[in-house]
Amino acid sequence: MFFAIAAIAPMLTWAQDAAPAKAVDPDFWKNAFGSLTILGAAIVIAAAFLAITRLFLAVVKMQEIQMLREKGIEEVVAAYRAPQESWWSRFSKSMTKRVPIEQEADIDLGHNYDGIRELDNKLPPWWLGMFYLSIVFAVIYLFAFHLSDIGPSSQQEYETQMEVAKAEVSAYLATQADKVDETNVTALTDEQDLSLGKSIFTANCVSCHGQLGEGGIGPNMTDDYWIHGGGIQNMFKTIKNGVPEKGMISWSDQLRSGDMQRVASYILTLKGTNPPNPKAPQGTLYDPAAAEVVQDSTQAGVAPDSLKSN
Ligand code: HEC
Structure with missing residues (x-):
């Protein structure tokens, strides 16, 4: 959609520009051809995307049919009827990938230190996800604040803050215009x-x-x-x-x-x-x-x- 709009928009503006001048821009056909090419490409990509999605759904369906055939319809129905695990318990399991205590022996690395055993647990996905996110964040941050001009660098931030402070100081000094010093101070009796x-x-x-x-x-x-x-x-x-x-x-x-x-x-x-x-x-x-x-x-x-x- 975006591609399509991007491709058509310039054509429209050229058409508007050309009309009042009553002269055909020599580059008009060249540009129009370029835009049409982009539009065509966008349509092809969108169509390919649609096709892949349908193919994927079809494969999933086939898989389901295969499963029904293998297990026999009763078993499948029974599985659906069986009490479902709560979404939270499924979610927390998938976020920790913890191994049930009965299967602990499978991941025992055989290293035993005074009864403290080493297990080959998977890194919990919640942790791993945050780790990757922090890397992505660091790259974006580095780019935004240090390599490009999108965000202010520490130096620029420091300079703007100093300017703000300077303005505040001079504003303060302006309010202190009536400041007394040792040459004009008088004894107050109030x-x-x-x-x-x-x-x-x-x-x-x-x-x-x-x-x-x-x-x-x-x-x-x-x-x-x-x-x-x-x-x-x-x-x-x-x-x-x-x-x-x-x-x-x-x-x-x-x-x-x-x-x-x-x-x-x-x-x-x-x-x-x-x-x-x-x-x-x-x-x-x-x-x-x-x-x-x-x-x-x-x-x-x-x-x-x-x-x-x-
Ligand atoms: C830490 C101790 C200390 C504090 C607190 C202190 N002063 Fe003093 N002040 C002294 C000392 C010591 C002298 C004597 C200086 C010298 O011998 O020249 C002195 C001298 C003075 C003098 C001059 C006295 C003279 O004989 O000429 C004045 C006026 C004065 N203080 C006012 C104040 C005021 C007002 C404050 C509070 C806002 C204050 N001081 C707080 C220790 C202090």
Whole structure:
């Protein structure tokens, strides 16, 4: 059928093309002849197929008649009447090709290892079928994904995924346009921000800086002495970059800038809370007024945070 359509279709289109031009395509007869040849071949093949099928059915019929003759009609009828094995049991037998236990001796290879005997069982067809299928699959897969352009190779897949990731990163960065950094960070005073800052502090910082900021492995957060400078901007910078060589990690991978701002703002509120067991002051006394002068001279154009936080 397919052959027939394939053979006729081009003829039809040629006929349509030729009609409006009112000129016979010089190749028309040649092409038409080619198509007719294919059509003829298709008919011959279909006829041959039909003939073979009929022949096969005839042979089966003859075989049946032969069987009836040999067994005698009663036996055949009895066989039909006999209780039939369930299709599932027949199916599972054919899928495993297992040898009944009574015939085990037939497949015994005579190798006996401390009572463990070796049987020459057939490979179960279900297993063999899957094995062959996996080979066929492997060939198709190899062809589709490695030799042809039908499916993407690992390399191409990797590249497309990288592109998707890149797009996602730039989309994310676009939403972070209002990102705060140490040059423009301000101390937050909003109740909600401070309580968020507190929970960030409790979750990440208390192990080193103490439940109440009294200090431990890390310095006391409640006094006026700072190693890396007090005030929101210095603090933000320390939290962001960390002091890795002293055991204070950089938090920029784990906390978003807004959260670093919140936790730094929360630390500012700890000043002067006098918790029990404070760690001795470390660093230098942080004087917002003095810092103002320093920051003015080093960071031109940036308002000192002491003005904002106080
Ligand atoms: C593993 C321990 C550890 C953890 C956890 C830790 N820190 Fe620190 N932190 C330190 C140490 C140690 C220092 C002192 C660094 C130095 O001596 O220069 C420090 C210093 C600081 C400073 C500067 C103090 C100063 O005197 O200048 C700030 C601010 C700070 N930490 C904030 C935080 C925040 C906020 C968190 C939680 C998000 C945090 N730290 C978590 C160990 C830690």
